[in-house]
Amino acid sequence: xxxxxxxxxxxIIIFGNGEAPNHPIALKVLKKxxxxxxxxxxxxxxxxxxxSPDYIVGDMDSLNYDQIKYKTQVILMKDQSxxxxxxxxxxxxxxxxxxxxxxxxxxxxxxxxxxNLFIMEKFSNFIxxxxxxxxxxxxxxDGLKTFKSVPGQTVSIITKNNDVKITTEGLKxxxxxxxxxxxxxxxxxxxxxxxxxxDVSKPVWVIVNHI
Amino acid sequence: xxxxxxxxxxxIIIFGNGEAPNHPIALKVLKKxxxxxxxxxxxxxxxxxxxSPDYIVGDMDSLNYDQIKYKTQVILMKDQSxxxxxxxxxxxxxxxxxxxxxxxxxxxxxxxxxxNLFIMEKFSNFIxxxxxxxxxxxxxxDGLKTFKSVPGQTVSIITKNNDVKITTEGLKxxxxxxxxxxxxxxxxxxxxxxxxxxDVSKPVWVIVNHI
Numbered sequence: 001x002x003x004x005x006x007x008x009x010x011x012i013i014i015f016g017n018g019e020a021p022n023h024p025i026a027l028k029v030l031k032k033x034x035x036x037x038x039x040x041x042x043x044x045x046x047x048x049x050x051x052s053p054d055y056i057v058g059d060m061d062s063l064n065y066d067q068i069k070y071k072t073q074v075i076l077m078k079d080q081s082x083x084x085x086x087x088x089x090x091x092x093x094x095x096x097x098x099x100x101x102x103x104x105x106x107x108x109x110x111x112x113x114x115x116n117l118f119i120m121e122k123f124s125n126f127i128x129x130x131x132x133x134x135x136x137x138x139x140x141x142d143g144l145k146t147f148k149s150v151p152g153q154t155v156s157i158i159t160k161n162n163d164v165k166i167t168t169e170g171l172k173x174x175x176x177x178x179x180x181x182x183x184x185x186x187x188x189x190x191x192x193x194x195x196x197x198x199d200v201s202k203p204v205w206v207i208v209n210h211i
Numbered sequence: 212x213x214x215x216x217x218x219x220x221x222x223i224i225i226f227g228n229g230e231a232p233n234h235p236i237a238l239k240v241l242k243k244x245x246x247x248x249x250x251x252x253x254x255x256x257x258x259x260x261x262x263s264p265d266y267i268v269g270d271m272d273s274l275n276y277d278q279i280k281y282k283t284q285v286i287l288m289k290d291q292s293x294x295x296x297x298x299x300x301x302x303x304x305x306x307x308x309x310x311x312x313x314x315x316x317x318x319x320x321x322x323x324x325x326x327n328l329f330i331m332e333k334f335s336n337f338i339x340x341x342x343x344x345x346x347x348x349x350x351x352x353d354g355l356k357t358f359k360s361v362p363g364q365t366v367s368i369i370t371k372n373n374d375v376k377i378t379t380e381g382l383k384x385x386x387x388x389x390x391x392x393x394x395x396x397x398x399x400x401x402x403x404x405x406x407x408x409x410d411v412s413k414p415v416w417v418i419v420n421h422i
Contacts, residue, residue, distance in 0.1 A: 080384065081392065081393055081395075081396045082393050082395050082396065083395035083398045083399070085395070086393055086394065086395045106321065107318055108346065109346055109347075109420070110317065110344055110346045110347045110349065110418055110420075111347065111365075111367035111369065111398050111399070111418040111420065112395075112398060114328065114369050114416065114418070115367070115369055115394055115395040115397075115398050116395075117325065118369070118371070118394035118395075119394045119395060121394070122393070122394055133321055135319065135320055135321045136320075136321045136322065138321065154322075156322035156326070158322065158325050158326055158329070160329070160371045173291065181292065182292060182293050182297055182333070183297065183326055183329035183330045183332070183333055184292075184293050184294035184296070184297045184323075184326040184327075184329075184330060185292045185293065186326075187294045187322050187323060187326050188294070188322070205325065207321055207322040207325070209320070209321075209322065
């Protein structure tokens with residue numbers, strides 16, 4: 001039995017340097033975290049909200065690291081070909097983590113926000129993850145999954161390809177092994193009951209808007 | 212010579228129901244517009260900022276339309292398989308419009324924001340367009356293009372595929388007919404001078420962050 005190098009107890013969240021969480025659902029995720037990994041400049045935002053990071057991951061280009069102020073371990077990853085979220089994901093996969101929640105990883109800098117969605121897709125087969133924003137919860141799904149919902153809740157499905165076959169159950173506008181004809185065809189579907197399910201032939205993003 | 216059905220004089224902007232523009236660059240685009248097309252619920256946001264839409268496009272599910280209040284023409288497009296931005300794009304292409312700026316089409320509802328980026332990609336070969344947000348300007352490029360820049364300005368390139376060949380000129384981290392190995396590899400490049408250029412084999416998003 002190998003010794004675990006780091007104490008990464010669940011629930012684990014990554015806290016980014018995007019828009020600070022202010023929706024009750026996003027704040028609840030943060031409050032329940034057992035391990036908080038902050039990304040570089042996100043560390044100051046986290047501390048200003050009254051939390052301390054358990055680990056700081058990044059190249060420290062956005063943070064003037066002060067051992068006394070942060071009182072935590074820095075996982076220094078210098079790699080200019082990846083942003084801090086992707087570096088943190090690499091580190092978590094190496095540590096055999098397969099469940100994760102992302103907070104503060106959306107909005108603010110548009111480029112990081114957009115790249116972070118593609119990073120979710122890259123790691124979706126390794127880590128069961130969701131990104132919680134002030135507006136919604138993002139998932140990236142390949143295959144079959146059932147989601148909890150509230151009747152009437154808005155559910156959107158977005159694909160990067162036109163040829164993804166999608167089957168839905170429990171949504172108002174149902175699909176039976178169909179593809180989308182337009183980029184916005186999957187926007188604003190509606191959950192009919194307390195759960196819905198999707199079965200997809202390639203990765204799609206599922207966005208469940210907060211009630 | 213056919214008569215033009217609508218008065219669509221340039222510059223034309225589409226104003227959406229996302230985060231209201233507050234950055235000076237986004238506000239300047241709005242101020243300079245000759246034709247403002249608002250999307251459904253974005254009309255109220257636009258009016259609250261002191262502007263009037265020249266046209267309102269959408270299915271009017273988010274707007275309680277009042278002829279006296281809006282004093283403008285509604286292009287009613289009932290199509291549940293497309294969001295209001297995609298409907299507006301269809302209408303503009305039918306009217307032979309090939310240049311466009313998007314304002315208020317990012318942030319706020321995550322699902323619309325994300326879909327809008329794929330809509331930009333779909334129409335990128337028909338309309339020369341940019342999306343101006345409070346953080347940056349988005350372009351979607353297929354082929355060769357030169358962009359104006361300020362030395363030191365952050366430029367990010369994002370692709371949805373791994374096999375896009377990219378060549379850059381005038382950026383700090385240069386690429387010569389290379390592909391990205393990770394989703395965030397193109398984040399935070401830096402403009403070296405007053406312009407930079409990209410040549411790409413498939414569509415990419417180029418995000419020029421505001422100074």
